[in-house]
Amino acid sequence: MDRSLDGKHFDAVIIGAGMSGLAAGIRLAHFGKEVLIVEKHNAPGGLNSFYSLNGRKFDVGLHALTNYVPPGVKGTALGKILKQLRIRREELDLSEQVGSRISFPGESLFFDNDFSHFETEVARAFPKSIDGFRRFVAELPTMNDPALFKRMDSARAALAGYIADDALIEMILCPCMYYGSASPHDLDFCQFAILFRSLFLEGFARPYAGIRPIIRLLLDKYRALGGKRKMKCGVSRLEVDGGRVRRIHLENGDCVTAETVLSSAGLVETMRLVGKAGEQDDPRCHERLGFAETMTILDAEPSDLGWKDTIIFFSTEERFHYEPSREPVDVRSGVICIPNNYRYSDGKRLEEGWLRITSLANYDYWSSLEEARYYEEKVQAYEALTQNALKILPSLKGQSLDDLTKATDMFTPRTVTQFTSHLRGAIYGSLEKAREGRTELQNLYLCGTDQGLLGITGALLSGVTMANAHVLNK
């Protein structure tokens, strides 16, 4: 496949071999289209890729595959993806979470994949709000409901119409924003409704071996269908004439043509390839949220340490802060994930203990540091994030985390930009979403993050729906 692509014509060229690009590629190749996926990085997966460090396998992201529903539940996002990509459920080898928690000062709410448990928790902790909470859930629109996309109002305001306790509103918003809000402070009701459903009404699952088997499955499917792929070679420029992309220039100097271009690189990032957007000074980039994540490999099974939660969404202040970080890392809120705490089949355990901690981080700060300082500052931030998390996690009773630690790694917003080319280290992309996937060019469409569907499940669904709408069912 390393023969020159120069001069070749395709039905569709897809920019990016992340979840959305691979899903779009599978759909198009399945229906006989000539497709080329072009990926800048050497590994597929994008924001949910993988790497090895000192012989140990790491996943970039993957706390949880959201939107998990058991077999037989109708009309769900997971079901749609499986059917559209012709994947059998067993192929994903999903195991359900043990149980997760939202932890705020003075209050903690447990939830798992059985929504009635969360409801019971809300009733226990916020009796004044339980009726409103139930009414809210009953009226929550579904993804298929066209009315959903008309409600662009504030999620905070909408929730206040149902729920009397401000503290409960903060606690519900925290996981929803961390798992998919591109916008600080608040998000639109439509995005919120999608996230609430995917986290609480549906749930969390994970394959035993992490993200790799999912990516392998997608790649194998794509390859078997005859799809072509060019790795380690980005698109350098989209040449435009008469309102259409005429030529796609690759970093190695090759140039290809296509009827349709689908880009998962992001809205502003894609328009930069066309020469229609600036870099950092584009106002659409300013409020972008950057994140940092630490990974600690433990010489212990976390549940033996009393760490039994799958995921903890926390805030150390009553009012939850979700905004561009002014500090290198903002430890006031975040997510703690323990991938060991899934119910793997046959009681299997992961070979090592894992602790992942995510918080908001400041892109400008991290990207401005010269190399040596950058590594020093990462050590400091690692300490800050883990020490903070130890205050949220059940006490280690005299043991020290350092003594239990076998290895660590950490990424910052700078890492995200380096490996995925998303501007300002943004994971959830631009504030502005193109829900229809359209751009100002007739044959250039967006899929993935900036089309508005986020997370692994969302990105897969985005690739599918954009391939359908703009190529297959045109």
Next chain:
Amino acid sequence: MTREEVQQEILNIIADIAPDEDLGDVKPAVRLRDQLDLDSMDFLDIVMELRKRHSIEVPEADYPKLETLDSCADYLTPKFNN
């Protein structure tokens, strides 16, 4: 092709789209979407698979004719035998 064979071919297509569905007991007179987890995206896929495998075109106005196995047979048998 007989009506039965046409119905079987529709079931084969559905089995490929939704391999996790139990197709052993599909009632021919009942709407497919009432018995199985099939939505409008899946019906479009049935249409596209018919085009891909049998070069049969189903115009959008005729999508309702794919509602049940019986209506599929009524509508598609002449097309298969054309």
